[in-house]
Amino acid sequence: MKRRLQAFLFLLLLTGSLAQAQVKDPVVEGIVKEANENSQLEQLAHELLDGIGPRLVGTPQMQQAHDWAVAKYKNWGIEARNEKWGEWRGWQRGVTHVDMVHPRVQSLDAMQLAWSPGTKSKGVTAEVIALPNLQDSVAFQKWLPNVKGKFVMISMPQPTGRPDYNWEEFATKESLEKMHQHRDSLNKVWSERMEAIGYNGRSLPPALEQAGAAGVVTSNWSRGFGVNKIFGAYTKKVPSIDMELEDYGMLYRLAESGQKPQIKVVAESKNLKNAPTFNTIAEIKGTEKPEEYVILSAHFDSWDGGTGATDNGTGTIVMMEAMRILKKMYPNPKRTILVGHWGSEEQGLNGSRAFVADHPEIVKNTQAVFNQDNGTGRVVNISGQGFLHAYDFLGRWLSAAPENITSSIETHFPGFPGGGGSDHASFVAAGAPAFMLSSLSWSYGTYTWHTNRDTYDKIVFDDVRNNAILVAILAYKASEDPNMASRERIVLPIDTKTGEQRTWPAQREPNRKGGLD
Structure with missing residues (x-):
């Protein structure tokens, strides 16, 4: 009798649940x-x-x-x-047009970084040079006058414009491993080069600008076919442009081989109130x-x-x-x-x-x-x-x-x-x-x-x-919902790195005057 009652009650519960689920x-x-x-x-x-x-x-x-x-x-x-x-x-962003004019003529794929200073309407034509491998900050300061009147490339040239998935699909195991080793080595050398001169991607452009550079050229590749990340400029008077990997690599190789490539940059952005x-x-x-x-x-x-x-x-x-x-x-x-x-x-x-x-x-x-x-x-x-x-x-x-x-x-x-x-x-x-x-x-x-x-x-x-x-x-x-959602927080765990209790994120003030310094 007890089992039959339990079965009956379960059936009632199940029927009620199904009926509730079917209510639209x-x-x-x-x-x-x-x-x-x-x-x-x-x-x-x-x-x-x-x-x-x-x-x-x-x-x-x-x-x-x-x-x-x-x-x-x-x-x-x-x-x-x-x-x-x-x-x-x-x-306000305007037209960006970049051409290589020496050793041959070719239009290049590039654009101004956000808040970049513009050029005059006729643009700026200048030689492009690469950041050299210098021993330390003293050597960098001695080299710095060489940038006067030139566009300076400050990004590492990528050894391949193919994303990893493309290599993994078609390359031999040995070729794939060789590519990774080569790229890792270049990244390590480039990081050591930047550390030696005492600058980073944020502080280097203003130093080049102050030394009289005609502009700064970067290539922030996003590890996919034809894709770069575009952020903001750190120069105040001369243009900062980002160039696609393919064109950047070509200019870099030409500069390194002593052919003294030149580019013409027209950047029509303007500052507003x-x-x-x-x-x-x-x-x-x-x-x-x-x-x-x-x-x-x-x-x-x-x-x-x-x-x-x-x-x-x-x-x-x-x-x-x-x-x-x-x-x-x-x-x-x-x-x-x-x-x-x-x-x-x-x-x-x-x-x-x-x-x-x-x-x-x-x-x-x-x-x-x-x-x-x-x-x-x-x-x-x-x-x-x-x-x-x-x-x-x-x-x-x-x-x-x-x-x-x-x-x-x-x-x-x-x-x-x-x-x-x-x-x-x-x-x-x-x-x-x-x-x-x-x-x-x-x-x-x-x-x-x-x-x-x-x-x-x-x-x-x-x-x-x-x-x-x-x-x-x-x-x-x-x-x-008839009730307000609970705001009760968990007790955060111990930080294994510091051994201290983790704390809830602190409320932070916004920047209400951006880019005005």
């Missing part, structure tokens, strides 16, 4: 349907990436993007504003708990080697699309749903740090932050960021999403608090439950992260659409 949530269904049948992602990406282009802090394109986003939100019936938090050195820096903020106001917040997060700025497609155009359009869908399918949330498009993340999370510092009342009442930043891939990894009970509330919210959206996601609870890397860290440091929605790679680190190939065509829209659905559902469930 009309809001979730609406989100999925709207995302799949009326997606705006391709149009948003086209307008932002092809029309406006890269969004380097301090440039007119950054301001144009902020204004575009506000207009988009208002067109969807969502209140939006640009919120000033500082100012940055104003700069200091530019205000903004975060774009949009809100769907809560109806029951308007002073509590669910925050969608993505940085808006980019480097400008490409058009900032996967870093972080994709994160931007995911959050915009999620907000558009929520406004249509969930227009009266219980909690306020706020989206932040942060400025100057690339220079140190400045926009999100400023928002956290300027709005403690919002951070204090934040239910959760969902941040997306690392590429075009579907979300595959979420960490609890060191919040002890994240598995409970985040697990419940995730369970509301369709299995095809969440099946590839690995969760790690409780995880460890992010100290940097993306904007969720600004909120984690302030104690708010903030989560990075980490994406499938799609060769992000090599081919699109901060590179000249980070463009519209690298976006995988099916994956981005999945992410918009996921974010919208997470925001909906976090808003509806």
